[in-house]
Amino acid sequence: MTKEEFVADIRAGIPDYLPEPQAYDPDINHAPKRKDILTPEQKKLALRNALRYFPKKFHATLAPEFAEELKKYGRIYMYRYRPRYEMYARPIDEYPARSRQAAAIMLMIQNNLDPRVAQHPHELIIYGGNGAIFQNWAQYRLVMKYLSEMTDEQTLVMYSGHPLGLFPSHKNAPRVVVTNGMVIPNYSKPDDWERDNALGVSQYGQMTAGSYMYIGPQGIVHGTTITVLNAARKQLVKRGDKNGDIHGMLFVTAGLGGMSGAQPKAGNIAGVVSVTAEINPKAAQKRYDQGWVDEMHDNLDELIPAIRKAVEEKRTVSMAYVGNVVDLWERLAAEDVHVDLGSDQTSLHNPWAGGYYPVGMTLEESKRMMADDPDEFKERVRASLRRQIAAINKLADKGMYFFDYGNAFLLESSRAGADVMLPDGKFRYPSYVQDIMGPMFFDYGFGPFRWVCTSGDPKDLETTDRLAAQALEEIRQHAPEDIQGQMDDNIHWIKEAGKNHLVVGSQARILYADAEGRTRIALAFNDAIRSGELSAPVVLGRDHHDVSGTDSPFRETSNIYDGSQFCADMAVQNVIGDSFRGATWVSIHNGGGVGWGEVINGGFGMAIDGSEDSERHIREMLFWDVNNGIARRSWARNQGSMDAIKREMERTPELRVTMPNLVDDDVIDNAVSIF
Numbered sequence: 003m004t005k006e007e008f009v010a011d012i013r014a015g016i017p018d019y020l021p022e023p024q025a026y027d028p029d030i031n032h033a034p035k036r037k038d039i040l041t042p043e044q045k046k047l048a049l050r051n052a053l054r055y056f057p058k059k060f061h062a063t064l065a066p067e068f069a070e071e072l073k074k075y076g077r078i079y080m081y082r083y084r085p086r087y088e089m090y091a092r093p094i095d096e097y098p099a100r101s102r103q104a105a106a107i108m109l110m111i112q113n114n115l116d117p118r119v120a121q122h123p124h125e126l127i128i129y130g131g132n133g134a135i136f137q138n139w140a141q142y143r144l145v146m147k148y149l150s151e152m153t154d155e156q157t158l159v160m161y162s163g164h165p166l167g168l169f170p171s172h173k174n175a176p177r178v179v180v181t182n183g184m185v186i187p188n189y190s191k192p193d194d195w196e197r198d199n200a201l202g203v204s205q206y207g208q209m210t211a212g213s214y215m216y217i218g219p220q221g222i223v224h225g226t227t228i229t230v231l232n233a234a235r236k237q238l239v240k241r242g243d244k245n246g247d248i249h250g251m252l253f254v255t256a257g258l259g260g261m262s263g264a265q266p267k268a269g270n271i272a273g274v275v276s277v278t279a280e281i282n283p284k285a286a287q288k289r290y291d292q293g294w295v296d297e298m299h300d301n302l303d304e305l306i307p308a309i310r311k312a313v314e315e316k317r318t319v320s321m322a323y324v325g326n327v328v329d330l331w332e333r334l335a336a337e338d339v340h341v342d343l344g345s346d347q348t349s350l351h352n353p354w355a356g357g358y359y360p361v362g363m364t365l366e367e368s369k370r371m372m373a374d375d376p377d378e379f380k381e382r383v384r385a386s387l388r389r390q391i392a393a394i395n396k397l398a399d400k401g402m403y404f405f406d407y408g409n410a411f412l413l414e415s416s417r418a419g420a421d422v423m424l425p426d427g428k429f430r431y432p433s434y435v436q437d438i439m440g441p442m443f444f445d446y447g448f449g450p451f452r453w454v455c456t457s458g459d460p461k462d463l464e465t466t467d468r469l470a471a472q473a474l475e476e477i478r479q480h481a482p483e484d485i486q487g488q489m490d491d492n493i494h495w496i497k498e499a500g501k502n503h504l505v506v507g508s509q510a511r512i513l514y515a516d517a518e519g520r521t522r523i524a525l526a527f528n529d530a531i532r533s534g535e536l537s538a539p540v541v542l543g544r545d546h547h548d549v550s551g552t553d554s555p556f557r558e559t560s561n562i563y564d565g566s567q568f569c570a571d572m573a574v575q576n577v578i579g580d581s582f583r584g585a586t587w588v589s590i591h592n593g594g595g596v597g598w599g600e601v602i603n604g605g606f607g608m609a610i611d612g613s614e615d616s617e618r619h620i621r622e623m624l625f626w627d628v629n630n631g632i633a634r635r636s637w638a639r640n641q642g643s644m645d646a647i648k649r650e651m652e653r654t655p656e657l658r659v660t661m662p663n664l665v666d667d668d669v670i671d672n673a674v675s676i677f
Contacts, residue, residue: 015147036076133208180589182207213589218506226268250316266320440561445642449548531612550631584619
């Protein structure tokens with residue numbers, strides 16, 4: 003397709019003719035069939051909902067076609083309307099747009115849907131098995147048309163993938179406001195999502211999938227690298243060898259999908275031996291072809307000796323086991339293989355619809371059962387979780403440090419009746435946020451800051467890496483002792499990022515930075531755009547998995563201990579505050595990596611162009627986006643956050659935060675003695 007044809011296709015939106023049907027591509031990694039949950043009347047409603055995107059003259063043709071999709075896949079994806087052009091993030095100037103900000107958003111949307119990036123691109127699923135950017139291809143087409151027409155004084159309103167329309171606003175308002183899955187709380191159970199999604203009225207946006215900010219597995223590589231590094235350091239401290247060598251440590255986990263695919267790459271960067279189980283051969287092959295996995299094995303008789311040899315040689319290597327993770331854990335336990343670090347990153351927020359596959363069944367058998375006999379499938383999953391935990395417990399008793407990676411693994415295992423609870427009702431194993439990310443990073447405001455060079459030019463990305471490293475090194479010179487380690491890890495990361503070939507899709511980068519670091523880096527980018535050192539605007543963003551964007555009691559806020567970990571004020575306030583401080587787009591979602599109804603999370607995107615407006619937005623919005631969360635954590639009496647917000651108040655006289663008064667334990671103990 004020529005550039006002119008691409009532009010015409012975007013501007014046309016939903017065409018006024020019927021495109022030719024498209025064959026189902028078996029070489030693409032497709033979403034599993036969703037279970038049949040709608041009543042006969044609801045199926046009629048789903049068809050009415052889908053057909054309202056099209057004029058009446060097409061209904062007789064499309065109605066039976068959409069009914070067949072609903073029957074065959076459990077959803078109406080409107081495959082006929084999937085664009086014929088190649089899907090990837092083009093340079094910003096190739097998009098037809100009246101607003102430069104709108105063009106940046108178009109770029110980010112197409113990057114999400116790039117087959118190299120998206121998990122199930124033809125079903126508009128970006129990662130996590132159900133994390134969608136849109137519900138169907140009509141929505142995609144309509145959104146791109148709206149963005150091509152938008153001015154800097156309009157805002158596009160998005161209801162769970164559906165573009166409600168363009169509304170008059172002003173140039174300092176967000177260009178897009180996104181909500182995903184904002185259902186009434188009493189209707190927020192997994193089956194409610196299945197029903198609402200099948201009806202075409204709601205969707206699971208995950209975190210960065212439905213907010214146009216996913217940058218492929220690089221987005222989680224850095225966080226996983228930090229986690230593995232610090233988990234390994236904890237093992238060294240436990241062994242009384244604080245300055246020892248982590249090479250040769252064995253890290254065992256599961257999942258090579260959109261997010262979990264980062265694990266082998268992170269293991270290599272950290273310098274350990276990693277083994278990642280993946281039941282889907284296509285997912286494993288994708289990571290191998292990308293160079294993110296060094297070796298692929300499908301035979302445990304061959305894999306176990308290979309593991310022992312790599313550990314003995316202290317070789318940095320990543321191995322994929324193409325098979326069921328339960329088989330791997332049970333074999334490791336049976337053969338008494340010493341495992342140093344263990345985790346799991348299967349999509350257990352979505353256990354009944356492709357997020358986890360039970361042991362003893364092939365992938366295809368599982369897919370059929372989850373759709374045709376969902377009750378039996380649930381029982382098989384629960385039995386597998388019980389077996390997996392039993393094997394993990396044996397290895398943990400011999401010294402393995404196991405941590406939950408925020409995918410609802412412990413939560414679903416407990417619901418399955420696995421031996422994963424302590425007598426006091428707490429989980430036997432910590433969340434990685436409780437032990438590592440929370441107290442070391444989130445409490446101090448460090449989180450996954452990211453950016454995308456809209457030129458698509460690798461040279462621009464190299465320039466941003468250099469500018470970011472310079473900014474962090476300047477801050478490091480005066481950094482307090484309690485954040486110097488975090489600074490050092492991130493300076494090392496950004497200097498080595500180019501060598502690690504992390505780019506998948508857009509020219510994007512991520513690093514963990516606090517409010518001062520994010521602001522300094524962004525201002526340096528803005529100056530470079532103004533001077534011409536960078537050739538095009540830069541999109542700033544972050545994962546929602548951050549200090550301030552997400553309320554999730556079993557992950558991001560699992561180290562909040564004042565009882566407010568089940569409250570979502572922070573995430574909602576975060577998005578409201580970002581929207582009037584200069585974000586180009588904002589989003590708020592129900593659901594994320596730990597499940598529908600288990601989390602509320604918010605995100606943003608900001609396109610900076612070298613202007614004074616961009617400079618003001620950087621200073622105002624990035625400050626709030628981080629310090630909102632630090633202030634909340636400080637009020638929860640998290641010591642790191644109390645220290646961090648006090649330092650910020652000294653730097654920023656206009657900031658006044660309510661500080662907690664600490665109570666001695668004996669005062670409380672004496673007071674409750676009356677009960």
